[in-house]
Amino acid sequence: MRRMRRLFSALLTGAAMIAATAAATGTAQAAPEDGTAAPSATVRVMPLGDSITDGYNVPGGYRIDLWQKFVAGGHSVDFVGSASNGPGNLPDRNHEGHSGWTIAQIDANITNWLRAYTPDTILLHIGTNDMYGSDPNGAAGRLNTLIDRITAQAPNAHLFVATIIPIPWADGTVRSFNAQIPGIVQNKVNAGKKVHLVDMYSALNASDLADGVHPNATGYSKMATRWYEALRSVPGSLGTAAVPASAGHGLAA
Template sequence: MGGTGVLAGTGTAHARAHTRAASAAPAAAPVRVMPLGDSITDGLNVPGGYRIDLWQKLVADGHEIDFVGSMANGPGSLGDRDHEGHSGWTIAQIDASTDGWLQAYDPGTILLHIGTNDMYRQDPGGAPGRLSALIDRITGRLPEVELFVATIIPLPFADANVRAYNAAIPGIVRSKAEAGRHVHLVEMYSALTAADLADGVHPNATGYGKMAAVWYDALLSVPGSLGLTPEGGGRPAG
């Protein structure tokens, strides 16, 4: 009994000391995450799109996340409605505006799904080069940003173009990573099928849920993207 009492008392003292230390430490700032892309990021057909389920998964895990961007939409179940998804926009259009967004919102993590509108407009074959230039612009302005680059989801009426574009993305991402940038490939195309599309272009609720799951797994695979070190500790904001 005596030994148990000593251990219990020691544990209580340690707990109090830990509580004091924790209360003295500054709270980590939420990680600024920018969902970046076109109407699929915006959530056409299902306002909020993949961001709804992704937000809920991250919050349920206790992650402090601040979605950022100049746009906002989504239901009440989406606790943070900000994003940078622009309906109808191509890679070049996103590229032309990116500097201003990055300066305004200074994201620590970016979720990039872009290229769908390039697949049925002029020069789909040049889309990989435009994507490479966009990645360079983002990582040039924010060298420490964790940039997740997704292959685009199926677009049945332009499938050959989509497949050719997606096939080029792993090599682009690899070259940026080898150059020291924090660029990560996210395989999104294989996660959805035509049955997950509401209108042949944009996902239905099930499809957006599948996208959220892929983004979530990708974020967890790179601890720094959620403000954590690989050991689970906090990473300074900035």
């Protein structure tokens, strides 16, 4: 009898050690047999663009408030990219925003970035530097090429393509470029691509800009809200949100 008790005790100890090891290493747990959903996998989100993605004037830019919205919504997200910056209240500072870069420069590097970071969701805001470059009229064509490259290499990723925010002193050029983006996106959608339009231009106005080009803190916060609204409207782009323990059985309005 004692021998049986010792054996049973050893089995319990072994099970406890296995459970502790799994918890310590972050091992995902299988879905319970009662049909309850298992915890959702972390979604790899790549903020992609120029200095506005980097956060010029406000290090971290829209990523600061967007991260807080992810946390409040119970979403498990990992920002990915080769660059990193932001304040202390932004725990995940990775991104792919490059100050001064044009659409063509992003296009020249995107293959390596996608291979290295394999994002599930991409937030693309690019074209501002093309507006005062040598060929603003060709910017839409370059954007089309970039989108094709992304969707060919990462066909299962959700690509959110934003119209660029206002540049008051180049408003006509910006409007002309932005007006072509919905058609570009719709063509991709018609071809079965996971591409989504985000109207970022209407989210900001001149008072939201610090220097006529880059947002101030209020402007970046507005961008975060617009990104989050767009992501929430597309099933799967943020995985499955967890329900905070304090929420009980109620649903947020």
